[in-house]
Amino acid sequence: MRRLAAAYASGLLFAVGLAVSGMTRPNKVLAFLDFGGDWDPSLALVMGGGVLVNLVFFTWAARRGAPLWAPSFSLPPRTRIDAPLVGGAAIFGVGWGLGGYCPGPALVSAMSGAAPVIAFVVAMLGSTALLDLFTVSRPPSPATATSRTPRSARRVRSPGERSRARAP
Amino acid sequence: MLDLVMTSFTPVASTLGGVLLGLAASSLFFFNGRILGITGIVGGLPSAPARERVWRIVFLAGLLTGGVAVALVHPDALPSSTGSSIPVALVAGALVGLGTRLSNGCTSGHGLCGLARRSPRSLVATLVFMATGALTVALVRHVFHLGGAS
Numbered sequence: 001m002r003r004l005a006a007a008y009a010s011g012l013l014f015a016v017g018l019a020v021s022g023m024t025r026p027n028k029v030l031a032f033l034d035f036g037g038d039w040d041p042s043l044a045l046v047m048g049g050g051v052l053v054n055l056v057f058f059t060w061a062a063r064r065g066a067p068l069w070a071p072s073f074s075l076p077p078r079t080r081i082d083a084p085l086v087g088g089a090a091i092f093g094v095g096w097g098l099g100g101y102c103p104g105p106a107l108v109s110a111m112s113g114a115a116p117v118i119a120f121v122v123a124m125l126g127s128t129a130l131l132d133l134f135t136v137s138r139p140p141s142p143a144t145a146t147s148r149t150p151r152s153a154r155r156v157r158s159p160g161e162r163s164r165a166r167a168p
Numbered sequence: 169m170l171d172l173v174m175t176s177f178t179p180v181a182s183t184l185g186g187v188l189l190g191l192a193a194s195s196l197f198f199f200n201g202r203i204l205g206i207t208g209i210v211g212g213l214p215s216a217p218a219r220e221r222v223w224r225i226v227f228l229a230g231l232l233t234g235g236v237a238v239a240l241v242h243p244d245a246l247p248s249s250t251g252s253s254i255p256v257a258l259v260a261g262a263l264v265g266l267g268t269r270l271s272n273g274c275t276s277g278h279g280l281c282g283l284a285r286r287s288p289r290s291l292v293a294t295l296v297f298m299a300t301g302a303l304t305v306a307l308v309r310h311v312f313h314l315g316g317a318s
Contacts, residue, residue: 002199003199003200006195006199007200007202007224007227008226011192011226011228011232011233011234012230012231012233013188013191013234017185017186017189017190017191019246020184020188021181021182021188022175022178022181022182024246025175025245027175033298033304034302035302035306041177042175042181045182045183046182046189049184050280051280052190053193054194054281054283057194057195057197061197067197067199068198070201071201074202074203075203079288081292084271084272085271088267088271088293089292089294090296090297091263092267093298093299093300093301093302094267094301095262095264095267096297096301097300097302097303097304098252099257099261101261103210103211103264104274104275104276107206107210107232108235109246111236111239112235112239112246115254116252117246119261120257120260121261122258122261123257124265125265127269128268128269129214131266131269
């Protein structure tokens with residue numbers, strides 16, 4: 001229950017943070033990406049502030065060895081820099097530069113009920129679902145892996161996850 | 169062209185917002201051991217096993233109620249006229265959905281969390297999407313002069 005409370009609070013705080021930072025204003029995002037025009041550096045501070053806070057707490061959490069309310073950290077299993085990573089990031093950037101929304105701000109902004117944002121979100125979720133449909137073999141997500149592992153095995157594996165959390 | 173293309177520098181609000189985003193991601197990691205990545209949490213929702221779905225749905229509920237609260241208290245933060253037409257929004261959204269799923273992360277998972285975890289994959293992804301985003305804006309605004317997409 002407390003884990004769900006943490007998840008809810010985190011989502012809520014994230015939405016407020018997006019609105020305060022300016023990430024939900026596409027024109028502000030595009031002005032940040034517009035190095036050749038009237039560049040607005042604001043979003044560099046969003047990223048900088050967020051990463052700094054995370055550096056402190058992620059490092060602290062990794063030193064503790066385990067999260068407070070869960071048996072172990074669930075970290076992405078992949079470490080290789082491969083074509084889907086680079087190609088996918090490149091495609092995402094084009095969409096971001098066209099629409100001015102990345103996924104979080106788009107979902108939050110859809111609550112305004114504005115048609116262009118809702119169209120954006122529908123297309124975004126639709127293309128993700130389509131890709132999943134056509135992806136034949138997908139390596140299991142870390143969440144899938146943990147949920148199918150018995151509690152005892154989970155403990156054995158946690159030191160490895162710990163070291164990965166410290167130096168991924 | 170509906171909105172002003174120029175925006176002003178907002179150092180205080182943007183830094184404060186960034187700190188809030190960091191606190192949200194940090195608390196999810198510190199308490200639950202999860203990475204706050206919108207792509208992983210929301211995009212992975214349909215394919216996640218049943219017992220992994222509940223916390224994702226609860227997180228999404230928090231995110232969306234946050235959106236409703238912002239729309240009620242400070243609607244200016246969620247501009248309804250973004251300047252992009254419906255067809256442009258559809259293309260942009262489809263590219264974002266496809267790209268983030270392929271690369272397993274977006275601005276939150278790779279950017280805010282991945283960089284803090286010093287993940288080489290996330291560093292590469294962040295540099296690439298920033299670069300193609302900037303390139304797209306440069307092409308749209310300065311080569312093709314299509315203000316409509318801004």
